[in-house]
Amino acid sequence: MLWLIMSVLHFRSLNDMLIVRLRYVPQPAADTVNRLIVAHNRWPMIHDPHWIGYLSLPLLALGAFGLYSLGRRFRPVIAALGVSLTITGCLYVGGVFGLFTSLMRGLGDVDPRFTDGAIATYAAATADHGAYGLTRTLAELALLGFAIQAMALWRAPNIPRWATAIIILGCSLFLAFWDIDNLMLVGEICLIAGLIPISRECWRNRGVTSY
DSSP states (O other): OHHHHHHHTTOSSHHHHHOOOSSOOOOOHHHHHHHHHHHTTOSOGGGSHHHHHHHTHHHHHHHHHHHHHHHTTTOHHHHHHHHHHHHHHHHHHHHHHHHHHHHHHHHTTSOGGGHHHHHHHHHHHTOTTSHHHHHHHHHTHHHHHHHHHHHHTTTOTTSOHHHHHHHHHHHHHHHHTTTOHHHHHHHHHHHHHHHHHHHHHHHHTTTOOOO
16 A cells, blocks of 8 residues: 555646656656755655655565565475565565665755756766666565465465465566656555455464464
8 A cells, every 4th residue: 555655646736647658767867956955855755756765675575574474385496486586576676666766855955056966966876877777676575575475375275366466466567667656656556456355364364383
């Protein structure tokens, strides 16, 4: 739900949300930096969408262990692989969100005299061929791990097949359309729908240990 809020806050209007692109087109660095310098951090930090995602990462890890607590009872090897990838990916998702929370807040304090330098710095820090591109790619392991954990629950008792299928679909949308916020939003809705019956099963099985 927090990631859903994060995605919605990326849009400036409903019309902006309805524009679907199948390929990510980054906003020009000059537009982003000028807007942040003019705004000068006049809104609370929590209004930054990336900050919401950043603070939610412990819940992502907790959800991964919740899935593992069920999956290990049916397909332990697949479940272990999935939770390992998810937790590893969480570290790099934290790197992506951490970069943007620092940049967005830091650029808001830049003196307008140094706008050109700020634009160059922002463009270099968020370039796909640099450290950011590598970190963003490794962050995708988190969603790949969730998809594998859903596979471990396929045909598990008391878990509907549609729930695992829609989680895999949601993760696939994330991986195929990374950074395209409206399609990622659809993926988040799929994940929420699939995780509801699974979370109920986790609740019913709390305290049960199985090896």
